[in-house]
Amino acid sequence: MATFDLTKEYLNSIEEAISSENSAFLLSELDELFPADISSILYELEGAKAHQLFTLLDTEKGAEVLSNIESDDRKKFIKEQFTVEEIAKYVNLFDSDDAVDLLNEQPIEVREKVIALLEDREQARFILDLLHYPEDVAGGLMQKELVKVFTNQTVSECVEEIRLQAENVDKVYAVYVVDSEQKLKGIVSLKQIVLARKNTKIENILEDEIVFVDTTQSGDEVAQIMQKYDLEAIPVVNSLGRLLGVITIDDVIDFITEKAEEDIQVMAGITGEAEEDDSVWHLAKARIPWLVVGVFGSLLAASVIRQFEDTLARVSALAMFIPIMGSTGGNVGIQTSSLIVQSLAEKSGISIGLWERLSKVIRVALINGLVVGVVTGIYVYAIGEPELFWVVCTSLFAVVILASFMGTITPLILDKIGINPAMASGPFITTANDLIGIGTYFLIAYYLLSLN
């Protein structure tokens, strides 16, 4: 089939069939659909109905569907509709990494009961192994299922091994070759196995120049490495070089897109995870923290303006240029910091020194400050406030330089102390630069205007 688009009409027909217990219709529909599509239908259904539909699936397809549901939704669905026995039945068939993800969503007592109930004891052992690792490092992203052979085996023994593992390992990307100490020695691609003679020794066809990662490497690093070397799967070893598992590209893509979404939310000033279809209350809560920070920043700016009440009373036209100082500072700050954040994220190539960075940023700021200053200067003349010309132009120029400086050092500092530097492109920088912009403006106005 091309692709499946869930329509309201289709959803209605499914809901009706569930209500009227028309299993024949539902079974034939479920048979036609891919697991990922069934997941997206369940997501739209009310809990009890979703469960009713779900139980019509055979255990294997059910497991695939369940492993496809997004974390938050699955947590709720399982909590409301599943017994521990039922969870264990499906988790038994999961890839070990997906099993750990599901179990990590559950309360600790559920987790332990499920593991105790697993029929496949190797699966239980895999899961217990994987539960040690934090979720966002290589150890937490890997699955234990893989096809492993020894250097001295032959191609036909290798085929036998694939046959034995076939049930456990859904997609075979490659065969991993280890020595008697379980140390990773190389990879043989399935293509090579298809093409090689049956009695060829594995050691004669293995590719020994391979890329692997350590269990402790970050998810970011894993993603960058897999992307750089165009890998569909990457083996994971421990500090002794022993093969422990493999990370597959689908998990890494999910990691990359979640990271990108998170960066955008951080830039937009949204805390925690939020999606449009969360509850009104959840959405409001996700937005309040940075809104309040912004309010405090602006109230500080109000206090600054209050300090210069006399200056403002003498030259009331000064008020007109309050907005341009704040917004230019904010815009320049975000532009600068987002470029720094991007270069921090790429990490490839030789890293740039702080002074080199700053000197470049300031040169860009000189050009942009000039452009912004000239446009605004023309306006100041045009509206007939020439006495403000130097105040506005100098301030604006200073604001562009200061905001560029802030936009450079903030992400670098955040990165150094282990905070996501994308935070620096969010409301924090706007608020800070608002304040700096307005302070600079009034200080310059105070001094320049008292000269006259």
Added chain:
Amino acid sequence: MATFDLTKEYLNSIEEAISSENSAFLLSELDELFPADISSILYELEGAKAHQLFTLLDTEKGAEVLSNIESDDRKKFIKEQFTVEEIAKYVNLFDSDDAVDLLNEQPIEVREKVIALLEDREQARFILDLLHYPEDVAGGLMQKELVKVFTNQTVSECVEEIRLQAENVDKVYAVYVVDSEQKLKGIVSLKQIVLARKNTKIENILEDEIVFVDTTQSGDEVAQIMQKYDLEAIPVVNSLGRLLGVITIDDVIDFITEKAEEDIQVMAGITGEAEEDDSVWHLAKARIPWLVVGVFGSLLAASVIRQFEDTLARVSALAMFIPIMGSTGGNVGIQTSSLIVQSLAEKSGISIGLWERLSKVIRVALINGLVVGVVTGIYVYAIGEPELFWVVCTSLFAVVILASFMGTITPLILDKIGINPAMASGPFITTANDLIGIGTYFLIAYYLLSLN
């Protein structure tokens, strides 16, 4: 090897070896490195030196290295250092999709000469086919190289076909099955081929429930489909269902990360592509357009304030709250629009109607407006300006509601008219909401204060 980190010391040793023409050292180093690592070294070297190092590679590895260099750098490198004959020598060995990417970077006369010079005439035909498609649709992302068999062939014939194609098709993800009219009938995984008996007919082991895309589907759609169904490769068909090519996951990952980077740049108000290591002039140019838009917006705000000069002269404390109206409007607008943009990008599930969207956004705005209003109200009392209490609180509340409304409809409108909706989370919304915020504030101030 674990992974390669390019250090300044290593780079110096390479540069010295190039200057002193120490080929023995360079050849042994190049032999150890992966193509992607060689690409990152070339990137740091001055053009002529890079070319000197590059020509030490054998043609095959050279082609891999060249296909790994990023578009802009490669364009410059090739223009300065390569003859058309040299380009043709390497492009001859590229995957067809990568070949088209490289040729699309070249001036049309170079492109034509290279195609005419290609030794592999099938490659030339593939390239001419692919050049028809825009870069960002399925047709522009696919490669023509794939392993294809007919339904009535056997597994051993299939293995022969893989052997024949082995040189052309670097990574074999699966074998595609077509009928006599070249219509796609199914897929056989390499795992199945490894495990099946030699004389099994392909039609008996093919998986016929498969996901494919049409040449005209957008890169976004392809990325979403491959991610949803966890695919490493997806076949591309024409409107008659004939198999034309295949899109591999590595190209889709590059597409996803470029898209995410682009969205962040659009949000940050940077036009065109920019990276920290571009020239000062390039960086300044990429930032000027939105800075100037911001300046014009702020100057419009200045004109609005000018209209209310009398009100401001009477109650000079009004100036204090200009910043909070602008920045709160901006923050709320970005928060709202980024959630809408995110939900537009996901597209899965049933789409939400405009009224449902707006009603939810407004309910969130009521809560947030209340919080922001209360915090600010307390400040207004605390500094002893109670006559401004209603003006500031009402305005702020109105600004939150209006900014939420703008943040909802702007991305929806942009999406409808075919502009990247992420634009709505950029400086445009801040500028618009600055203006709306300040206008609302002075209008409300004017009316409420004249009542007294």
